[in-house]
Amino acid sequence: MNLAVDIGGTYLRYDTGEIKKIEIKNIDIEEFLKELIKKYDVKKIAISFAGQVNKGEILSSPNVKKFNPKNLGIPYVLENDLNCAALAESNYFKSKFLVALYSGTGLGSGIIENGIIRGYKNLAGEIGHIPYKKAPFRCGCGKDNCIELFASGSGIEKWAGFLGCESNLKTTCKEIKKNYEDALLVAVAISLTLFNPEILVLGGGVIKNNPYLLDLIKKEIKNYAPKFAISKIVLSEIEDASLKGAKLLLKEENET
Numbered sequence: 001m002n003l004a005v006d007i008g009g010t011y012l013r014y015d016t017g018e019i020k021k022i023e024i025k026n027i028d029i030e031e032f033l034k035e036l037i038k039k040y041d042v043k044k045i046a047i048s049f050a051g052q053v054n055k056g057e058i059l060s061s062p063n064v065k066k067f068n069p070k071n072l073g074i075p076y077v078l079e080n081d082l083n084c085a086a087l088a089e090s091n092y093f094k095s096k097f098l099v100a101l102y103s104g105t106g107l108g109s110g111i112i113e114n115g116i117i118r119g120y121k122n123l124a125g126e127i128g129h130i131p132y133k134k135a136p137f138r139c140g141c142g143k144d145n146c147i148e149l150f151a152s153g154s155g156i157e158k159w160a161g162f163l164g165c166e167s168n169l170k171t172t173c174k175e176i177k178k179n180y181e182d183a184l185l186v187a188v189a190i191s192l193t194l195f196n197p198e199i200l201v202l203g204g205g206v207i208k209n210n211p212y213l214l215d216l217i218k219k220e221i222k223n224y225a226p227k228f229a230i231s232k233i234v235l236s237e238i239e240d241a242s243l244k245g246a247k248l249l250l251k252e253e254n255e256t
């Protein structure tokens with residue numbers, strides 16, 4: 001069989017007809033994938049990966065341990081997880097001009113304009129690491145001013161540890177909630193202004209657990225983005241978008 005896998009910041013998901021997941025911290029990624037390949041007689045694998053990848057190689061990965069997909073010993077496609085998610089969202093919403101902005105463990109985006117916008121080294125859309133404000137700790141990329149330090153699950157956790165409060169948006173530390181909402185609005189405004197999508201899709205664990213954020217963004221975005229740049233903003237309606245995107249890649253490759 002051909003197998004689609006999604007390696008995220010917290011879970012590894014795979015689709016054998018039924019979607020299964022396992023916590024990343026409990027496994028050696030390479031060994032685990034090798035076992036799956038053996039068990040399911042996998043001929044080809046499409047991997048969605050939560051890190052910077054280009055031409056089949058992992059360049060860096062602030063939130064996940066690196067591994068070498070060449071060692072798997074079978075043909076593979078490797079793609080950034082947000083690019084995969086954007087493909088799946090584009091397919092679902094039937095839009096060729098779409099930005100998927102996800103706030104989960106990290107903050108990232110995938111941009112579709114008649115296909116994935118990649119940039120020179122497939123690094124376009126790494127919005128989580130643009131400079132925003134100084135934080136009292138560092139991002140996985142090494143800097144201390146990334147917007148991801150405010151508008152992501154790992155950011156919320158770092159702030160919660162630093163301030164000694166609960167790590168969610170319902171926490172009594174108003175500062176965490178305010179920081180998160182403000183940074184997310186900035187990220188949405190940047191995405192709308194830079195890429196002029198038909199639809200901007202919000203997804204990822206933090207958004208999913210706090211759907212009120214959509215109403216907040218719709219209400220406040222006029223104070224962050226110029227009026228002409230504001231387009232349709234929606235919540236993701238699909239489960240496991242990155243995994244679904246990886247599956248689409250398997251299909252595309254078979255057709256070419």
Ligand SMILES: [Zn+2]
Nearest residue numbers: 129139141146
């Ligand atoms: Zn960073």
